[in-house]
Amino acid sequence: VSALTSKTIADLRKGFRLGEYSAVEIALGFNEAVSAARILNAFTVETPEDALSCAQAADNARAAGEPGSLAGIPLGIKDLFATRGVDTTAGSRILTGFRPPYESTVTANLRKSGAGMLGKLNMDEFAMGSSNETSAYGPVISPWRRKGSNVGLTPGGSSGGSAAAVAAEIVPGATGTDTGGSIRQPAAFAGICGIKPTYGRCSRWGVVAFASSLDQAGPMAKTVLDCAILLEAMAGFDPKDATSLNLPVPQWEANLSSDLKGKRVGIPKEYRIDSVPTEINALWDRGMEWLMDAGAVPVDISLPHTKYALPTYYIIAPAEASSNLARFDGVRYGLRVGGGVGLDGMYSATRAEGFGAEVKRRIMIGTYVLSAGFYDAYFTKAQKVRALIKQDFRKAFEHCDVILTPTAPSAAFGIGETTDPLAMYLNDVFAVPASLAGLPAMSVPGGLDEQGLPLGLHLIGNEFDEQTVLNAALAIEERAGFTLRPEKWW
Amino acid sequence: MSVSNDQVRHIAKLARIAMSDGEIERLGPELNNILGWVEQLGEVNTDGVEPLTAVIDQKLRLRDDVVTEGDIRDEILANAPEPQHGFFAVPKVIE
Numbered sequence: 001v002s003a004l005t006s007k008t009i010a011d012l013r014k015g016f017r018l019g020e021y022s023a024v025e026i027a028l029g030f031n032e033a034v035s036a037a038r039i040l041n042a043f044t045v046e047t048p049e050d051a052l053s054c055a056q057a058a059d060n061a062r063a064a065g066e067p068g069s070l071a072g073i074p075l076g077i078k079d080l081f082a083t084r085g086v087d088t089t090a091g092s093r094i095l096t097g098f099r100p101p102y103e104s105t106v107t108a109n110l111r112k113s114g115a116g117m118l119g120k121l122n123m124d125e126f127a128m129g130s131s132n133e134t135s136a137y138g139p140v141i142s143p144w145r146r147k148g149s150n151v152g153l154t155p156g157g158s159s160g161g162s163a164a165a166v167a168a169e170i171v172p173g174a175t176g177t178d179t180g181g182s183i184r185q186p187a188a189f190a191g192i193c194g195i196k197p198t199y200g201r202c203s204r205w206g207v208v209a210f211a212s213s214l215d216q217a218g219p220m221a222k223t224v225l226d227c228a229i230l231l232e233a234m235a236g237f238d239p240k241d242a243t244s245l246n247l248p249v250p251q252w253e254a255n256l257s258s259d260l261k262g263k264r265v266g267i268p269k270e271y272r273i274d275s276v277p278t279e280i281n282a283l284w285d286r287g288m289e290w291l292m293d294a295g296a297v298p299v300d301i302s303l304p305h306t307k308y309a310l311p312t313y314y315i316i317a318p319a320e321a322s323s324n325l326a327r328f329d330g331v332r333y334g335l336r337v338g339g340g341v342g343l344d345g346m347y348s349a350t351r352a353e354g355f356g357a358e359v360k361r362r363i364m365i366g367t368y369v370l371s372a373g374f375y376d377a378y379f380t381k382a383q384k385v386r387a388l389i390k391q392d393f394r395k396a397f398e399h400c401d402v403i404l405t406p407t408a409p410s411a412a413f414g415i416g417e418t419t420d421p422l423a424m425y426l427n428d429v430f431a432v433p434a435s436l437a438g439l440p441a442m443s444v445p446g447g448l449d450e451q452g453l454p455l456g457l458h459l460i461g462n463e464f465d466e467q468t469v470l471n472a473a474l475a476i477e478e479r480a481g482f483t484l485r486p487e488k489w490w
Numbered sequence: 491m492s493v494s495n496d497q498v499r500h501i502a503k504l505a506r507i508a509m510s511d512g513e514i515e516r517l518g519p520e521l522n523n524i525l526g527w528v529e530q531l532g533e534v535n536t537d538g539v540e541p542l543t544a545v546i547d548q549k550l551r552l553r554d555d556v557v558t559e560g561d562i563r564d565e566i567l568a569n570a571p572e573p574q575h576g577f578f579a580v581p582k583v584i585e
Binding site: 097098099100101198199200213214239242243245246305308311312314315322326329330331332333334335336338340342343344345346347348349351352355360361363364365367368371378380381382383384385386387388390421422436437438463 | 493497498501502503504505506507508509517520521523524525527528529530531532533534536539540541542543544545546548550551553562565566568569570571572578580581582583
């Protein structure tokens with residue numbers, strides 16, 4: 001049974017449909033892998049019974065001749081997605097014990113396709129973090145280790161539980177969410193694939209809100225093909241989300257092709273940063289060679305406002321977070337702490353105890369930049385710079401079809417190694433601009449650094465053009481030949 | 491521009507987060523560090539630039555003004571820390 005857990009979703013699906021094994025066998029294999037990997041702290045809740053009952057249903061559907069596109073596939077679900085009757089805490093103490101009476105649209109779509117759930121995956125609190133260290137459940141430990149070292153590394157964040165679980169092969173695929181790199185940076189750290197689609201492709205309904213103008217769900221899996229399969233099941237118009245795209249879901253899987261003949265790949269000069277390790281810039285060059293080998297041509301482009309993307313993000317995201325997180329007031333759900341004076345005292349005591357340090361820091365920044373007298377100087381200014389960043393991309397896509405950059409400025413770092421909040425924010429320097437512009441973007445593994453840790457390559461596409469992103473990622477995947485998995489120590 | 495401890499205390503009050511003097515003193519320099527860093531946006535000429543409010547151009551949809559779900563009071567109250575008599579209960583507000 002254990003061999004099943006090392007298969008891709010595409011292969012599992014094929015074998016299941018051919019009757020080589022049952023969905024129940026698949027679920028049992030992953031349930032066992034999940035419980036054997038608790039030391040990674042990747043899960044906040046395990047739901048083996050859910051995986052099994054969905055597997056039973058998948059076996060029945062196969063017998064009846066109508067299995068869904070994900071029948072027989074059990075997935076890990078980031079704890080940001082509301083799951084009916086199953087604890088949904090966004091990695092925060094303030095949502096302790098919250099069991100939604102409803103299911104998020106994305107997970108409902110996955111269920112409709114026949115997928116089951118192995119459990120809820122650990123994450124940075126309210127998706128605010130790049131290392132998974134802000135989780136109320138403690139950090140996820142990456143299955144990867146530096147050569148000759150047993151120092152615990154972060155899997156990145158905020159979708160760190162998702163990345164670690166896929167890399168450790170205790171789930172075949174997982175949901176993630178990406179506000180400013182939270183799918184792509186952990187995917188790069190863990191040597192897996194992850195795509196954030198165009199803003200609005202995946203419904204935000206039932207996804208705990210962090211920064212609503214940026215939040216997007218997306219899949220994380222071992223291969224580009226698996227990401228295409230999952231994204232197709234997750235995406236789709238949802239009247240319950242006011243910013244949901246009212247467009248048909250493209251057939252990303254059927255149209256997947258690594259033939260890039262005539263495609264122009266933009267190389268933005270502003271992403272060449274001196275402080276980035278040379279092996280990351282060298283991998284970037286190799287990535288371009290792989291794309292050229294697939295028929296693409298390189299184009300030098302300029303995204304002049306790139307250096308302002310992170311400071312823009314760190315005004316807009318905390319501002320939106322401070323309003324979104326106002327709902328956690330100890331009245332309707334989650335934690336309530338008495339003891340303060342009156343209603344305000346209860347609010348303040350509840351929020352003081354319920355939120356962790358990073359969440360408080362961001363709420364404070366957001367409250368400040370939205371407060372009377374500062375709103376225009378910070379928030380309106382940031383929205384104007386965001387418009388310029390969007391315009392940079394619009395102009396660049398007149399000259400290219402997809403953009404190639406590194407995913408992150410470093411490989412995975414050790415737990416506790418980065419303590420300065422600003423230094424932590426810099427992790428998303430390459431990921432944030434595409435988020436601010438609402439563009440589809442993906443990380444695909446490119447190779448290992450000299451410490452033996454995975455490095456990712458990052459593809460940014462034009463609005464609605466996930467297909468070119470996936471196709472370019474596939475071309476890299478085929479040429480990089482990255483199939484390494486961390487050596488099992490857990 | 492630098493934020494004083496009194497301002498940090500005021501922001502914490504606006505955000506409804508109880509903070510000790512020690513926390514205020516620790517947070518002050520952190521906020522100043524971050525705010526000092528974001529102030530580099532001042533270098534960008536944004537004259538005549540419209541603030542971006544929708545990242546993907548879309549028309550806001552209207553839906554029919556009808557009740558689509560309801561009669562789920564108990565489901566909604568099931569997660570409340572202190573429901574009472576079918577309501578959300580809060581500490582006394584009016585003396």
